[in-house]
Amino acid sequence: MGSRTEFSPQTLSVLAAMCGQPSAWQHGYALSRETGLKSGTLYPILIRLADRGLVEARWQEEPVPGRPRRHLYRLTPDGLASATAAMAEAKLAEAERTEAERARARQGARPRRERGVAAPVVP
Amino acid sequence: MRRLGRAAAAAARGAVRTIPAARREWAEAVWAEAHEVPAGWQRLAWRVGGLRLVAKEAQMVRRTGILLLFAAAAGAAAWGAWPGSPVSHGAAVQGGIIITLTLLAGLPMLTRWRLGPPGSRAARWLRAGLYAAILVVMPAQGAIGLFVGTVPRGGIDRHTFDVFQGPGVPGSSSGGPNWGGEIGILFVTALYVAVVLALTARRTPVAPATLAIGTGAGLLVGAAMYTLEPLGLSPKYPTRPWLHGSAAEAVVALFWILLFGAPLIAGVIAGWRCHVPRDPEQAYAARVWQGFAAGLVSGGLGAVFVTVAGAGTTALLLRSAWVRNLVYHGQHLTASAVYGRELYASQDVAAYVFLLAAFPLVGLVMGLIGAGIANATGRRAEAGELTAPSGC
Numbered sequence: 272m273g274s275r276t277e278f279s280p281q282t283l284s285v286l287a288a289m290c291g292q293p294s295a296w297q298h299g300y301a302l303s304r305e306t307g308l309k310s311g312t313l314y315p316i317l318i319r320l321a322d323r324g325l326v327e328a329r330w331q332e333e334p335v336p337g338r339p340r341r342h343l344y345r346l347t348p349d350g351l352a353s354a355t356a357a358m359a360e361a362k363l364a365e366a367e368r369t370e371a372e373r374a375r376a377r378q379g380a381r382p383r384r385e386r387g388v389a390a391p392v393v394p
Numbered sequence: 395m396r397r398l399g400r401a402a403a404a405a406a407r408g409a410v411r412t413i414p415a416a417r418r419e420w421a422e423a424v425w426a427e428a429h430e431v432p433a434g435w436q437r438l439a440w441r442v443g444g445l446r447l448v449a450k451e452a453q454m455v456r457r458t459g460i461l462l463l464f465a466a467a468a469g470a471a472a473w474g475a476w477p478g479s480p481v482s483h484g485a486a487v488q489g490g491i492i493i494t495l496t497l498l499a500g501l502p503m504l505t506r507w508r509l510g511p512p513g514s515r516a517a518r519w520l521r522a523g524l525y526a527a528i529l530v531v532m533p534a535q536g537a538i539g540l541f542v543g544t545v546p547r548g549g550i551d552r553h554t555f556d557v558f559q560g561p562g563v564p565g566s567s568s569g570g571p572n573w574g575g576e577i578g579i580l581f582v583t584a585l586y587v588a589v590v591l592a593l594t595a596r597r598t599p600v601a602p603a604t605l606a607i608g609t610g611a612g613l614l615v616g617a618a619m620y621t622l623e624p625l626g627l628s629p630k631y632p633t634r635p636w637l638h639g640s641a642a643e644a645v646v647a648l649f650w651i652l653l654f655g656a657p658l659i660a661g662v663i664a665g666w667r668c669h670v671p672r673d674p675e676q677a678y679a680a681r682v683w684q685g686f687a688a689g690l691v692s693g694g695l696g697a698v699f700v701t702v703a704g705a706g707t708t709a710l711l712l713r714s715a716w717v718r719n720l721v722y723h724g725q726h727l728t729a730s731a732v733y734g735r736e737l738y739a740s741q742d743v744a745a746y747v748f749l750l751a752a753f754p755l756v757g758l759v760m761g762l763i764g765a766g767i768a769n770a771t772g773r774r775a776e777a778g779e780l781t782a783p784s785g786c
Contacts, residue, residue: 299427300440310424310443315450318420328423341430342423 278357281308282316286354289326289346296329296343317344325350398438409448417451467529468495474533490576491532494583498525501587509595514602517594520609520691524590527702528583534702535579537709582750586694589754593687599680600687604664608691608761611656615692615753616699618649623700624707624721657692657757661685661764666772681769682762689761690754697753701746 278286288305289297303313320326327347334340346354410421424444431437472495477487502521512518593600622645664684671677710717 298430299423300430303440310427310440311446311450312443314420314424314443314447318417318451330419338429339426341426342419 281306281312282320283357283361284308285313285316285320286325286346286350287358289344290351290354290358293346293351296345298341298343302344320350325353405445409445409452413448413451421448421451464499464525467526468498471495471529471532475536477536486573486576487536490580493580494528494532497580497584497587498528501584501591505588505591505595509592510597512594513596513598513600514594514605516602516605516609520590520594520605523609523695524586524698527698528587530702531705534705534709537713538705578747582747586698586750589690589694593691599683601664601668601684603667604684604688605691607660607664607667608657608688609695611660611688611692612695612757613699615649615652615656615696616703618645618652619696619700620703621645622649624704653696653753653756654760656696657689657760658764658767660688660692661761662768662771663764664688664761665765665768668768668772678769681765681772685761685763685765685768686758687761689757689759689764691757692761693754693757694750696757697750701750705746 284306285302285308288302291305299310299313299317302308302317303310306313308316317326317328321328321344325347326344327350328342328344331341331343410418410425413421421444424440424447428437428440428444431440472491475487475491512521592598594605622642661684664687665681668680668684671680707717707721711721
């Protein structure tokens with residue numbers, strides 16, 4: 272509801288983390304640390320992105336002895352394009368929201384409260 | 395901690411087998427990655443997340459379970475409704491059963507292709523409720539159908555009908571297959587299924603809250619109507635065993651108020667709750683959609699509730715002493731007297747088709763009026779507010 276992008280905020284955070292090194296293969300735990308998402312949230316997002324052809328996955332070829340092979344992920348060219356566009360759109364939406372809040376504050380109106388979310392304090 | 399971790403590991407290894415092969419590598423990936431997570435609570439939390447993933451992916455198995463459940467329920471309904479060999483109108487009934495089940499199985503696929511899958515939990519529950527109602531009505535309709543068209547020898551006041559020796563013997567009614575009646579029932583059933591599937595599909599701009607509001611209003615209307623007429627839709631005494639005189643009049647008044655008022659209020663509330671776009675025309679369209687859906691669902695669900703509960707009670711009357719005692723509590727009627735009343739109630743079965751057509755129309759009109767009221771009195775989208783892409 273709150274965003275015009277087709278991705279949820281959590282998915283956007285995963286895409287943003289993967290955009291940092293688009294050509295590098297990344298591990299699930301590294302992505303989890305970077306995004307702050309738990310495994311039960313992160314992996315369903317990766318699955319959906321892979322289903323849509325935005326993320327590719329493969330198994331590690333040479334595992335560390337005594338450890339199981341790890342699953343690796345990176346953005347596809349389509350994924351990189353979608354991620355870049357979605358993040359730009361999210362940034363624009365955030366800017367519009369901030370501008371609207373400022374306009375309301377200038378008019379002396381009380382900041383609107385989103386459902387279940389505290390209204391931001393406007394200086 | 396180690397024991398907990400080992401227990402979670404064992405649970406996950408077993409659970410992984412319940413998800414489809416194409417998804418299994420993802421569960422195994424979470425598991426392999428757990429070795430990189432620091433031991434202790436962090437690793438345990440990671441593994442619990444893996445279990446959540448498995449539970450989520452296993453929904454595909456759940457879908458198969460739902461399909462099997464539908465097949466079993468449809469089979470049981472067909473078995474209960476299938477007419478016996480002496481029934482001359484059996485061909486029409488058998489055709490009706492087969493076509494109804496084909497519609498129930500095929501229409502969701504068509505809707506999914508055109509409008510997408512159900513968009514919310516409320517949508518899934520509404521669909522499941524309608525399917526359950528149709529599958530319950532089928533055998534009830536079969537039981538009542540045995541009595542439709544039979545002619546009692548005595549009046550209702552004599553409390554007895556000697557139908558088994560009369561010209562109209564239940565189970566062997568003359569007059570040939572009632573194709574017209576079956577086609578009418580099939581048309582209404584197909585219309586209800588198609589409308590509910592369309593309203594609950596993801597690409598239809600109807601909010602889950604609208605479906606919930608419409609469902610609540612519909613249950614109220616249906617409950618009031620059923621309280622009034624548990625055995626059919628006749629204002630005469632035999633179909634109204636537990637309400638007499640002024641008590642009935644009060645419920646009649648309440649029913650009329652609810653029939654028109656519940657969809658109206660549902661339309662207003664659904665319109666108010668709607669997250670409206672900034673553009674006035676889009677906002678108006680969004681509210682009209684919510685009012686339309688809330689009104690239609692409330693009227694339609696009210697009619698379905700009365701049909702299922704009424705037809706079910708009528709069908710159970712003769713077969714269950716418990717139901718007889720519940721409906722005619724303290725009246726100590728003989729089985730033949732009860733049979734006579736059941737027979738009387740079954741003569742009004744055609745009225746259900748009228749009710750199934752009339753209630754949604756009333757709901758639709760009142761819901762749209764409600765949407766108009768909501769549009770005139772609801773809040774406007776504020777400047778800078780982000781808009782919903784598809785109504786609500």
